[in-house]
Amino acid sequence: MKVKRYVANSLPDAMSRIRDDLGDTAVILDSKPIKHGGLWGLFGKQRFEVIAAVDHGVEGPRLKQHRVERDSPQDGLKREIESIKQMMEQWMYTQQNDLPRPFAAVETHLKRQHVTDDVIASLFRNVQPRIRDIQNADEKEIYSLVAGEIRERFEARVGTPLSVGSGPKTVYLIGPTGVGKTTTIAKMAAVYVLEQGLSVGLIAADTFRIAAVKQLKTYADILNVPIHVAHDPNEMKEAKEKLSHCDVVLVDTAGRNYRQKMNVSELFAYIQHSDQAAIHLVLSLTMRDEDIDAVLESVSSIPVTHLLLTKADETTSYGLMLNLVSKTPYKLGLITTGQNVPDDMVEADADQLTQWIMEEVDGNA
Ligand SMILES: Nc1nc2c(ncn2[C@@H]2O[C@H](COP(=O)(O)OP(=O)(O)O)[C@@H](O)[C@H]2O)c(=O)[nH]1
Ligand SMILES: [Mg+2]
Structure with a gap:
């Protein structure tokens, strides 16, 4: 039996060297990371030591067993290396730094x-x-x-986004275009009117698109609540005064490109001078991490109070909610789960959110 030790930057590198050197019948006797950094070496850069041998009588993960029908030698090798890599990576975890x-x-x-x-x-x-x-x-x-x-x-983060008692009277929804601000305002208004018996006023500050005002007006008609349109910060002030008799005033803002500073400062002008305000930053759970980061960065000058996460029904990966808890200091407020007004909305609940993230893990959540 011929036994050799290989050190490589990655398992695929090691495998390809072993293949070149020892051929298809080589078997892996042992492998371990030999240098690491970061937490338990999990996230640090590391090199791998692989002990391989050629002997027809030896049992082990035989390179040849992983060969699939191939179109070209390169394709076959790639697939083979990939499958060995996956198998080895799982196995390696048990070897690394005594990590169970x-x-x-x-x-x-x-x-x-x-x-x-x-x-x-x-x-x-x-x-x-x-x-x-x-x-x-x-x-x-x-x-x-x-x-x-x-x-x-x-x-530690769940808020009480719908409580109005001693809480905020004016609720602003801000966030990028198309995340579901207007739809969610309608859902919130319905809950306040139909379930809590409160008087609600609406302000449409999204005058950038005519259709956006119309959309909110339709909901206002259905719920029979007053609505005012604010084309500028002054009109916003006036609208709020007109609605001062309401228990709660919901403000729909324009979902413009927040990467442009102009848009953010314009938004800021609408929400300033608001005491007792809740500002919900609306983000869709289907957004990409980089886009979310860009929005968070651009609204950093705005005193956001809650995160409002939409379209939970359109994803099966909920890790973003946990990432956001680490990345931001905001309370977790409402989560929307579909297009139906007013049903598809829940208040963030720690048990429920944990279950969303941990379910499928053998039901151990
Ligand atoms: N699947 C799904 N769609 C939603 C949800 N919330 C809103 N939408 C849809 O997303 C689209 C944009 O919503 P809209 O309220 O106009 O977004 P806005 O531009 O932020 O005001 C509409 O088609 C909504 O029906 C949700 O929770 N789930
Ligand atoms: Mg809208």
Whole structure:
């Protein structure tokens, strides 16, 4: 039997070198990361040591067994390396820094939910001291500790977005075009009028598009509530005065490109001089991380109070909600789950949100 040690930057690199060197019948006897950084080496850069051998009698992950029918030698090799890589990466977790396998399973799941690496790292960091025996940690224990940690983070942030009692009288919805601001205003107005028996006034400050005012007017007619249109900050002030008898005033703002500073300062002019105001930043759960970051950056000068997350029905990855809890100081308010007015809306609930993120993990949430 010929045994050789290989050190490479990645497993595919190692595999391709082993193939060149030892041929198709080579088997992997052992592999481990030999240099690492970051939390338990999970997110740091590392190199891999792979011990490979050629001997027909040796059992192990045989390179040849992973070969599929191929169109060209390169395609076949690529696929083969990919499948070995996946298999090895899972297995490697058990070898790395005494990291128990359940962490790998939870990490894979959280990544599928689009929880970012830094958030996953901070979850694991917080959970680790609570594990009695990390070497022999029970898979379920890790799942429930991580779920518990996620739940605590949500719990610390859930607000009471619909309570008006001593709370804010004017509620602004701000956010990019098409995220669902107007639809959500209609849902909120319906809840206030039909469920809480409050008097509601609406202000359409989205005069950028004629259709947007019409849309809100239609809802105002259905609910039989007063609506005013504000074309500029002065008219906004007047509209608010006219609606001062209402228990709550909902303001629909223009969803313009917030990357342009002009638009943000214009928006700011509409919402300033608002005491007792709640400002809900509306973001869709279908938005890309980079776009969300751009919006967060551009509204940083606005005193946002709540995050309002829409289109939960259009995604199955809810990690964004957890990322947002880390990235922003805002309360988690309403979450919308469809186009039906007023039914498709819930108040953020820590248990529910945790379940959305952790479900499918063997029902351990
Ligand atoms: N699937 C889904 N669609 C929604 C939701 N909320 C709003 N929409 C739809 O998104 C589109 C844009 O909504 P709109 O309220 O006009 O967005 P705005 O530009 O932010 O005011 C409309 O077709 C809405 O019906 C939601 O929670 N789920
Ligand atoms: Mg609108």
